[in-house]
Amino acid sequence: MKFMLLQHYGRVEGDVPPMSQWAPEDVEAHIKFQMDLNADLRERGELVEAQALTGPEAAKFVLASDGAPIVTDGPFAESKELLAGWRTVDVESEARALEIAAQASEGPGPKGVPLRQQIEVRQVMGPIEPVE
Numbered sequence: 001m002k003f004m005l006l007q008h009y010g011r012v013e014g015d016v017p018p019m020s021q022w023a024p025e026d027v028e029a030h031i032k033f034q035m036d037l038n039a040d041l042r043e044r045g046e047l048v049e050a051q052a053l054t055g056p057e058a059a060k061f062v063l064a065s066d067g068a069p070i071v072t073d074g075p076f077a078e079s080k081e082l083l084a085g086w087r088t089v090d091v092e093s094e095a096r097a098l099e100i101a102a103q104a105s106e107g108p109g110p111k112g113v114p115l116r117q118q119i120e121v122r123q124v125m126g127p128i129e130p131v132e
Contacts, residue, residue, distance in 0.1 A: 002124035003097035005087040005104060009056055013116035016109050026110045033107045048088035056082040097121050
């Protein structure tokens with residue numbers, strides 16, 4: 001069973017500033033934690049993919065229009081919970097996906113304090129096939 005574990009900006013315990021405001025050693029510790037978790041999942045044969053995204057300040061929003069698409073920049077006050085990154089895992093059960101999400105939730109923040117970041121867990125439905 002494949003699941004996506006989605007990490008969002010702004011869904012952490014306490015008042016944690018954006019990573020762009022963390023001390024460099026805190027950023028390094030957080031990234032090392034993420035990489036170590038990915039390595040462990042890869043060794044277990046459970047990691048399909050993991051990706052981090054640029055911060056919300058680099059986000060673009062696109063809206064179709066009759067002419068050229070309308071493109072606007074972020075961030076916006078209402079978009080504090082933009083996607084920060086994801087992991088796709090292939091595991092035996094939903095319970096295992098939830099266990100991995102709990103591990104990811106404990107990633108260190110400033111001064112090494114666990115973020116207790118809310119991780120959204122969604123099962124991958126599979127490829128969308130064309131209707132014939």
